[in-house]
Amino acid sequence: MVSRKNLRILLAxxxxxxxxxxxxxxxxxxxxxxxxxxxxxxxxxxPATLPFFFLTALLTHLKLYDKLSARLSPLxxxxxxxxxxxxxxxxxSALSGYPVGARTVxxxxxxxxxxxxxxxxxxxxxxxxxxxxxxxxxxxxxxLSPAAGWVMLLCHYxxxxxxxxxxxxxxxxxALSAPPVRGKTGEGNALSDSLYNAVISSLCVGAAIxxxxxxxxxxxxxxxxxxxFLEDLIRGLMEMTAGCKGFxxxxxxxxxxxxxxxxxxxxxxxxMQQLAFLAPTGVKALPFLGVKLLQGTIAGVLCFALARLIx
Numbered sequence: 001m002v003s004r005k006n007l008r009i010l011l012a013x014x015x016x017x018x019x020x021x022x023x024x025x026x027x028x029x030x031x032x033x034x035x036x037x038x039x040x041x042x043x044x045x046x047p048a049t050l051p052f053f054f055l056t057a058l059l060t061h062l063k064l065y066d067k068l069s070a071r072l073s074p075l076x077x078x079x080x081x082x083x084x085x086x087x088x089x090x091x092x093s094a095l096s097g098y099p100v101g102a103r104t105v106x107x108x109x110x111x112x113x114x115x116x117x118x119x120x121x122x123x124x125x126x127x128x129x130x131x132x133x134x135x136x137x138x139x140x141x142x143x144l145s146p147a148a149g150w151v152m153l154l155c156h157y158x159x160x161x162x163x164x165x166x167x168x169x170x171x172x173x174x175a176l177s178a179p180p181v182r183g184k185t186g187e188g189n190a191l192s193d194s195l196y197n198a199v200i201s202s203l204c205v206g207a208a209i210x211x212x213x214x215x216x217x218x219x220x221x222x223x224x225x226x227x228x229f230l231e232d233l234i235r236g237l238m239e240m241t242a243g244c245k246g247f248x249x250x251x252x253x254x255x256x257x258x259x260x261x262x263x264x265x266x267x268x269x270x271x272m273q274q275l276a277f278l279a280p281t282g283v284k285a286l287p288f289l290g291v292k293l294l295q296g297t298i299a300g301v302l303c304f305a306l307a308r309l310i311x
Contacts, residue, residue, distance in 0.1 A: 022218045030214045037213030040241070041206040048132055049205060052096040053198035056104050059092070060111070061190035069113070080161075081168035085113040086122035093126040094157065097133050098266060101126030102274035103201050109281045119281040124291045125164045127274060129156060129263050137241075138259050142248035151310060152260040152303055159264055159299035163291060205273055212239045212269035233258070240267035253307035261300030265292050 023030050059065055069084030076087030085108050093101025105122050108114040114122055131153060139149015216238035220231060228246070236243015236258070244259040266274070271292065275285055 018222065019215060019218060022221070023214075030218065033214035033217045034210045037210035038206065040213070041209045044137075045205065045209060046202055048097075049100070050198055050202045052100050053103060053201045054194050056092050056096060056100055057107060057194035057197050058190060060104065060107055061194065066113075079168065080121060080125055080164050081171070081173060082118050082122050082125060083114060086118055086125065089114070089122060090125040090128070093128045093130075095130055097128065097130030098270045099201075099205065099273040099277060101128060102277040103197070106277045106281060107197070114281075116282050119278070120283050120287065121164065121167060123274070123278050123281070123283045123288060124167065124295075125161070127266070127292065127295075128160050129153075134263060138244050138248065138263065142244055143251045143256065143259070145251065148251070148256055148307070148311070151306055152256055152263070155260050155299050155303040155306060156264050158302060159295045163295050163298065167291075201277070204276055208269050208273045208276075209239070212267075212272070213242070215239075215268075216242055236262040237265075237267055239269045240265070243267065253304055253311060256307045256311075257300045257304035260303035261296045264299035265296030 065085075065088060069088050071084070072087055073084030076082050076084055076090075080087065080090075082090075086105070089101055089104040089108055092104055102123065105114060105119065105126055108122075109116070109119055131149075134153040134156060135146055135149030139152060140146045143149070216235045219234055219238060223234070226234075232243050232246030234243075235246060240262045243262045247255045247258045247262075249255075271289065275283070275288065278288070
């Protein structure tokens with residue numbers, strides 16, 4: 001008889017074994033999916049993320065970032081229980097999108113400007129998409145309505161920041177990091193470090209997109225036939241762009257709500273990208289996943305209610 005411990009080991013390994021089996025049985029099919037994912041990354045994602053990775057990394061090297069963090073620190077501490085540096089990371093995330101916020105949090109943690117005690121709250125706060133994706137890609141490109149994109153973006157920010165505000169109100173206050181006294185950093189070092197980190201981060205994002213593009217197709221192939229709604233949901237939980245594309249085929253308040261919920265949650269692909277950056281900071285995967293599920297659910301409910309009033 002299999003012990004509970006061995007059973008847990010087998011269950012944990014089952015998705016990996018299934019994925020390996022699918023690749024061995026249908027290498028052409030899933031290799032094609034990986035190629036599609038790489039093409040999507042190279043054509044659509046890389047041009048948008050690489051400049052932001054570089055510029056946000058470079059910005060955190062500048063004294064302006066520390067000065068702005070010091071000015072905004074009282075506001076962010078009062079609202080969200082995070083330091084000014086962490087709050088500025090959230091602002092950069094809101095402008096740039098996934099996973100720039102998580103990469104910025106890692107950089108701030110490594111430089112000592114965000115402490116271990118606040119990393120989780122900062123990570124949850126700096127976990128947002130940006131206007132370029134929600135309005136430009138989902139709203140204008142998929143739903144053919146920029147106005148729908150702005151409504152979804154508003155609900156997205158409200159859900160993410162609202163949950164983080166509730167976390168601050170319900171938790172005990174913790175000591176926040178004071179800005180470190182930093183020596184002079186050569187401009188050459190800042191430029192080369194920022195470029196190197198931007199390239200490595202972009203490659204990690206590309207690998208995640210390519211893999212989960214294939215994994216989502218594997219999940220559909222292994223499961224029995226299902227209604228289009230469930231199929232789109234499964235695709236979206238694996239890779240949010242694919243799910244949004246399916247739901248937006250028939251624009252409606254429900255389609256907007258599902259797209260908003262999926263983007264706020266992020267899907268397994270975006271979650272893995274973020275957790276890959278956040279792992280060195282001590283952020284645990286399960287609590288972070290729980291917060292993202294809550295944020296995604298609230299965003300979907302808000303968007304559905306608002307869309308029915310407006311459209």
